[in-house]
Amino acid sequence: MGIEPNAWMKDMPRYEPGRPLEEVARELGLSGIEDMIKLASNENALGPSPRAVAAMQSVAERMHLYPDGGGYYLKQALADRFKLRDDQIILGNGSNELIELLGHVYLQPGDQIVMSECAFVVYKLVARLFNAETIATPMQAFTHDLSAMLQAITPRTRLVFIANPNNPTGTRVTSEALAQFLDAVPDHVLTVLDEAYIDLLPPAEQDQAIDWVRQGRRLCVLRTFSKGHGLAGLRLGYSLASTEVTQLLNQARQPFNVNEMAQAAGIAALADEDHLAATRRMVADGVDQLTAALDQAAIEYVPSCVNFLLIRVGSGRAVCKALEQQHVIVRPMDGYGLPDYIRVTIGTAKENARFIEALEQVLAVVH
Ligand SMILES: Cc1ncc(COP(=O)(O)O)c(C=O)c1O
Known part of the structure; x- marks a missing residue:
């Protein structure tokens, strides 16, 4: 046996x-x-961005060395870009890894997550991994129904996942609706705003959630280099959140979770407007x-x-x-x-x- x-x-x-x-x-x-x-x-x-490809080539001969486990230079570049401190940023092996790290930090058997029925399926799979329950609320016209999500929150809810824009529906909720949601969400819940596709929106519409992180709202924003930057094969994502949340996620990650090529390519891709x-x-x-x-x-x-x-x-x-x-x-x-x-x-x-x-x-x- x-x-x-x-x-x-x-x-x-x-x-x-x-x-x-x-x-x-x-x-x-x-x-x-x-x-x-x-x-x-x-x-x-x-x-991928040709500049990212050149950056990868430039570090190829250093692959016998471990990467910088803290991702210092890429985090500096992200901190500059978003006007955040580097202790509000953590890099992940794709944003998928960050979803799992959130599970490590916040979920235990019997806890709940809230998400929409037709939202990115990995949220529910990660909840299962920690024996947490998924409450999936119906969508309206293929769009997240934030009122329904709010109502679905119970004392056992720890995380609410909102993919904005959402995969697989391609729809988005407005900043106004999100602001109202954040005002109403109870203190025992962390809202995770998954912005994997945000780089594909007009630049003027991209950074509302970063303002909220800067203002200290209880929010964890997830982003990735897989979509707009064309680096899905490298596996590189990041989260933007409070120092407290970031520190906890850092404690849950492996020491070298993001490789050196990904870090070099990320810096170059970020600059390639x-x-x-x-x-x-x-x-x-x-x-x-x-x-x-x-x-x-x-x-x-x-x-x-x-x-x-x-x-x-x-x-x-x-x-x-x-x-x-x-x-x-x-x-x-x-x-x-x-x-x-x-x-x-x-x-x-x-x-x-x-x-x-x-x-x-x-x-x-x-x-
Ligand atoms: C909404 C959403 N979030 C996260 C991811 C994961 O992206 P990655 O792990 O490549 O950063 C995807 C990938 O398809 C996605 O659609």
Whole structure:
């Protein structure tokens, strides 16, 4: 008889990532991935900032050394950019790691988290890891219903997760609604505002939550280099919060959780405004291109402010499978309680055109 795992680890749901190009190519018996496109993980179709690539190359020969475990220079760059102190910032191996660190610090069996039904699924998976309960509130028009979330808070609630903009719906709540929520949320709860996609919004609309952190509101803001900066493969995220919360998260992390290449690339990417601006233009053009084609084909979708679209196709999983046969990888949404939908990431103009063509062919057959 083997050693028994914690009871709550049994039937632990698995995170279903966008399928890697190589995996689908292997399954289809292709010799390479040249003819395939992946629009399944909300990555940046422009690729990484060239300045970030150069920075990675410049440190490649130092990889025999451990990284600076405190991430001093990147934290300084972030502190300058956001007018915060560096003891209000912690780096993570992707913002996913920071979500888990929040669990280590705040969740124990029997605690609760509150989130929206169709919000980023990792919140619920992390809660499960700590045997905490997830209270998921219904959305309104695919958008977080902050009043419902507030009402769902109980004395056992420790964390409330709000993804803004939200994945997979591509919607956002207003700063006014968030401010009201923060005014009303009880003292025993920490609000986690996950801003993974914030770099894709117009710059003037990006930094309201940072003001709140500066003002000392009870808030932990999560951000990432995976989306706007195009560095998903490096795994680099950060949180902005009070010194107290930051110190606790620091105590929970591994000593070298963020590698040296990621730190160097992060500093360079942060300074590359041109790449961010080009990314925002590509996304805006791509959203126009895709929504025009979907409108013309009378296919329903949820209007999005970021680099992906939730599209109603009938059986999402069957459509994904059929699209893979056409060498296009997108994401089924049944794991989010949306079996009729797929989520497609905005690609280059060429990739978007390929997706639309493949979707129309597939829908003609699958229904
Ligand atoms: C809302 C949201 N938060 C967090 C993440 C995790 O990002 P990363 O761990 O790459 O920083 C994602 C990734 O898709 C996301 O959609």
